[in-house]
Amino acid sequence: AAGLAGLAAAGQARAALPVPESNLRPGTPIPENEYGMPSKFEAHVKRRRTDVLVNKQNFSDWSFTPVHQQHGIVTPNGLIYERHHNGVPEIDPEQHRFAIHGMVRQPLVFTMSDLMRYPSVSRFYFMECSGNGLTDWLKPAAKTVQQTHGLLSCTQWTGVPLSVLLDEAGVDPKATWGLAEGADGSAHARSLPIKKLMDDALLVYATGGEMLRAENGYPLRLFIPGWEGNVSIKWLRRLKMGDQPWHLRSETARYTDPMPNGKWRQFSFAMEAKSVITSPSGSMKVQRGPVEIIGFAWSGLGKIRAVDVTVDGGRTWRKAELEEPVLDKCLTRFRLRWNWDGSPAKIASRAVDSTGYVQPTVEDIQKVRAITGFVQHHNGIFPWAINTAGEVSNAIA
Amino acid sequence: AAGLAGLAAAGQARAALPVPESNLRPGTPIPENEYGMPSKFEAHVKRRRTDVLVNKQNFSDWSFTPVHQQHGIVTPNGLIYERHHNGVPEIDPEQHRFAIHGMVRQPLVFTMSDLMRYPSVSRFYFMECSGNGLTDWLKPAAKTVQQTHGLLSCTQWTGVPLSVLLDEAGVDPKATWGLAEGADGSAHARSLPIKKLMDDALLVYATGGEMLRAENGYPLRLFIPGWEGNVSIKWLRRLKMGDQPWHLRSETARYTDPMPNGKWRQFSFAMEAKSVITSPSGSMKVQRGPVEIIGFAWSGLGKIRAVDVTVDGGRTWRKAELEEPVLDKCLTRFRLRWNWDGSPAKIASRAVDSTGYVQPTVEDIQKVRAITGFVQHHNGIFPWAINTAGEVSNAIA
Amino acid sequence: GAHATAAPAVKAAFGQPITEAELASWNIDIRTTDGAGLPDGSGTIAQGQAVYDGKCASCHGAKAEGGPMFGTMVGGIGSFTTERRLLTPGSMYPFAPVLFDYVRRAMPLTQPQSLSNDEVYAVTGYILHLNGLLPADAVVNAAALKALKMPNRDGFMVDDRPDTKAVRCMKECKALR
Amino acid sequence: GAHATAAPAVKAAFGQPITEAELASWNIDIRTTDGAGLPDGSGTIAQGQAVYDGKCASCHGAKAEGGPMFGTMVGGIGSFTTERRLLTPGSMYPFAPVLFDYVRRAMPLTQPQSLSNDEVYAVTGYILHLNGLLPADAVVNAAALKALKMPNRDGFMVDDRPDTKAVRCMKECKALR
Ligand code: HEC
Ligand code: HEC
Ligand SMILES: [Ca+2]
Ligand SMILES: [Ca+2]
Ligand SMILES: [Ca+2]
Ligand SMILES: [Ca+2]
Numbered sequence A, B: 001a002a003g004l005a006g007l008a009a010a011g012q013a014r015a016a017l018p019v020p021e022s023n024l025r026p027g028t029p030i031p032e033n034e035y036g037m038p039s040k041f042e043a044h045v046k047r048r049r050t051d052v053l054v055n056k057q058n059f060s061d062w063s064f065t066p067v068h069q070q071h072g073i074v075t076p077n078g079l080i081y082e083r084h085h086n087g088v089p090e091i092d093p094e095q096h097r098f099a100i101h102g103m104v105r106q107p108l109v110f111t112m113s114d115l116m117r118y119p120s121v122s123r124f125y126f127m128e129c130s131g132n133g134l135t136d137w138l139k140p141a142a143k144t145v146q147q148t149h150g151l152l153s154c155t156q157w158t159g160v161p162l163s164v165l166l167d168e169a170g171v172d173p174k175a176t177w178g179l180a181e182g183a184d185g186s187a188h189a190r191s192l193p194i195k196k197l198m199d200d201a202l203l204v205y206a207t208g209g210e211m212l213r214a215e216n217g218y219p220l221r222l223f224i225p226g227w228e229g230n231v232s233i234k235w236l237r238r239l240k241m242g243d244q245p246w247h248l249r250s251e252t253a254r255y256t257d258p259m260p261n262g263k264w265r266q267f268s269f270a271m272e273a274k275s276v277i278t279s280p281s282g283s284m285k286v287q288r289g290p291v292e293i294i295g296f297a298w299s300g301l302g303k304i305r306a307v308d309v310t311v312d313g314g315r316t317w318r319k320a321e322l323e324e325p326v327l328d329k330c331l332t333r334f335r336l337r338w339n340w341d342g343s344p345a346k347i348a349s350r351a352v353d354s355t356g357y358v359q360p361t362v363e364d365i366q367k368v369r370a371i372t373g374f375v376q377h378h379n380g381i382f383p384w385a386i387n388t389a390g391e392v393s394n395a396i397a
Numbered sequence C, D: 001g002a003h004a005t006a007a008p009a010v011k012a013a014f015g016q017p018i019t020e021a022e023l024a025s026w027n028i029d030i031r032t033t034d035g036a037g038l039p040d041g042s043g044t045i046a047q048g049q050a051v052y053d054g055k056c057a058s059c060h061g062a063k064a065e066g067g068p069m070f071g072t073m074v075g076g077i078g079s080f081t082t083e084r085r086l087l088t089p090g091s092m093y094p095f096a097p098v099l100f101d102y103v104r105r106a107m108p109l110t111q112p113q114s115l116s117n118d119e120v121y122a123v124t125g126y127i128l129h130l131n132g133l134l135p136a137d138a139v140v141n142a143a144a145l146k147a148l149k150m151p152n153r154d155g156f157m158v159d160d161r162p163d164t165k166a167v168r169c170m171k172e173c174k175a176l177r
């Protein structure tokens, strides 16, 4: 083993390769039945709480996906970011009920087994918190992309189109909004326009191939494709139809966006086109020579059409490669091969979506919104700086 | 809670809904950092060993994916089926080396960090063991679809196209085959034709968004899209180029298919088009009324073009719906809505792939192959019987 | 091919009918713009202080000025046009019933939905009083909350994005800040 | 658009050169058709029996007729045209070096790659002898294994699939068996 370490370090191959230890003995036998876990050598790959904004408690809190350690577009179920407002409830699926009521012809209640008898659909979508990027607008705060952009995950969502159940209940033609509410200790609730509820909203019971994890809404959650994560109410217990929004705390005092002149933008649901370089990214180290620049691009309003990358701080941009499949409202991988010559560099990416929308700079955003306090919907271009030692750091300025 | 149980059982909703316990107290706070696990209510969803063919030991053994409990097309990393020949080795990625040698201009050795600097690709592919279906040809043996078809998984595979590294080593123009070998206690090895190695073979280090699990080849494996799983050598330590196959035990005495007149079919790599109904399936119970028939279809030779479903034992067939995205060499979900009237039924599915190939019946296969002993590549149409009580069972006959 | 693809229409109706009465214990939302859904009941500021001291102060501080679990719940009115916006129920909530709805569904954090409606009216009134929005002798009930005009009543605008008009410059572009 | 999509060609060569000599301990495969790769060394059937009794019998049984971890390794020659095919090294392996290669890389299960080449030759010979394929006084070495014609030498055919020609019948089809 010392010889091998030397080999790697010196960039030479003069030591003969010893037979790997693993060839010389049996491994672990297959247990009777089992749910597999990551290798012990990957124990550093974890969801993490914020290390910037120190929250006073961990009940109304959030944890970040290690997006820089993600491969491909599917976030493992154990690493999907989470946000909840009074901890993670433990709900027995046999006891769980979901009701539709309010402005409907016939209020209905469903057990989980009722719901699982309906035709289901499975769709790949990203999910992003409106607060993703909260701490990094005007000066660098977070060190890693997990902390700057990790309120972002992507998976295949399985469940029943909400429209099927709304049709069954018979929505009053005058109904225009619905209130979705959770069975958690905060009874988290949000008003949503009926157009979206009837369009592509899903009642989800599984992600990434298996039943939801508790922290992601087990046994039932709403999923609203392309919109801020907090409207995809977890532990969903009811949907009440009405003819106007409710204006609860979660849609007035929270999840509203500071605007000029002391105003707040309300019901700002869509996550506009955005992208970020995940490698090289904050706290990584780059070696001279060929560098694979990779990252994610996504849009809550359609497909990613193109991603451009700059390595000179925004003066020139080159079109990156997009990896198939490029799906609607789904993470898309981009990559660009670059030859780093060892001089300081500032790298960033810029997404363009199928509506023609171009990801703005922070400066562009600052012209039209207020950047203060509880900033939301930060979809600005995000730069990383590389110094002559190859160290990568947050270059927000 | 008693009231709720009564409600579900009686199909009535006369009891007022009590506030869920989970609304009335905080849940679990967010831990500092964490890797999530399934809900305790899903503890029955596990990989399982065979319960039919009782193996004498569990070192050269296999475990099955619970395909009937899978939602969507992505198998969770903890449930990807596994097959190994001398247990699961534990390999330190810092110590692992991969070598290319034999008929090449320049033999090369790679560390894991070397490999991870190359441009990577991420592709969705199914993986299936050539022995999937081993026990169920002529009479029913296994009870569940996990046992009949669970040597089947699907995920996004991330790694480096092998062709990139072969080009770097400079393959001798006379080389036609390569031998891939593992760093496990069986040094499992297979000969593979260079055409496939240069076409779409991948050196994989991640699946489903994260680094490989130990039992699936951590830190490095070969992945050969569409071919029998055992050629996708796990814990890969070397690839040796040559001008003919090696004919090792793993490609003569094993992984060859019995044929008429005492012969054996060798180097039978491709997994031909196949499908199976995963719900309703063995050991499930069906209720009268609308039944959602769902299942998987896949082909190692292309895309799924169509799936047909019969509910009358094969006399008439109806075209099922396919769910997007329908990808090359990837699991495809099909579904058909059926109204079960309570009379006995025999249901089955039949896949058609983009080459025009139609999934055969067991009878079709029996005409051209021998069905005896270690049967391989069973891609026959697989029927489930439903009795008047709604009980579903293996109907192979 | 010549194959029929349409499945026969099969109506899937697995839901159970339920009445609004049976859903009463779940039906806790208040339409805060007009207070629809506010229950019967009432409280005083003094009663509210008692509830607050007993069940809220441990996390929110003696006079709601902030405690071990949360920042201040008083002040901030007028701060939104300054450098540092201070968000409290007083400064931020556009309608007084927002406070009733939130306290009832989510507080105290350790025992959500445990307060009586009278207690919720009382403690809601007390927090509004600490914010200078209700007098010490106010009677707090549905009518009082509906009548109260909150400072941030007109503080909101509807989503009007896209609000940026970035262009896709490729060469000789303005450098990133 | 008018944007250049091609990245400049960047050669990625992160592999380290290595020599075949440095790879010698890994280079254990044998091309079984002609025995290329068989090492120097030799053994006798008696030596093979000693190795077998000491290191193999506990799993495979006293005379390789099957033990607690694996079924029989003798017999089955001629069984492939009967109802029940019996797969053993004797009946199934097309070339004798297959046995050398497999034993060296994988056996004994608890200590793979622990036998010397002489031991592998000897135990390979012993198993072949138990299958009636080598006499009791055989000297087992590279030449002997190359020379031995195994019963299943011509038992294989190359993959010729697709071998079924199913048609997509939709109506009035033959029922499934
Ligand atoms: C054990 C701690 C704890 C107790 C006890 C508690 N709270 Fe809270 N409270 C919190 C936390 C934490 C939050 C923030 C929740 C969030 O934002 O998701 C909060 C938020 C609030 C808010 C929202 C403030 C705003 O700015 O929008 C109000 C109002 C409130 N609490 C009132 C009360 C009242 C009234 C009581 C007692 C009846 C109470 N709280 C008891 C911890 C507590
Ligand atoms: C601890 C148990 C154990 C010991 C000790 C052991 N084996 Fe094995 N052997 C096995 C198992 C299990 C298999 C099946 C492996 C597989 O098929 O993946 C096997 C398979 C074999 C096979 C392949 C048989 C065939 O039909 O293709 C041969 C040959 C063999 N062993 C020879 C030996 C020899 C020679 C030794 C001693 C030097 C030995 N074994 C010691 C457990 C053992
Ligand atoms: Ca915290
Ligand atoms: Ca029911
Ligand atoms: Ca076993
Ligand atoms: Ca290197």
Ligand SMILES: [Ca+2]
Pocket: C160, C161, C162, C163
């Ligand atoms: Ca606008």
Ligand SMILES: [Ca+2]
Pocket: D160, D161, D162, D163
């Ligand atoms: Ca053929």
Ligand SMILES: [Co+2]
Pocket: A130, A228, A255, A256, A267, A268, A269, A270, A376, A377
């Ligand atoms: Co918003």
Ligand SMILES: [Co+2]
Pocket: B130, B228, B255, B256, B267, B268, B269, B270, B376, B377
């Ligand atoms: Co095969």
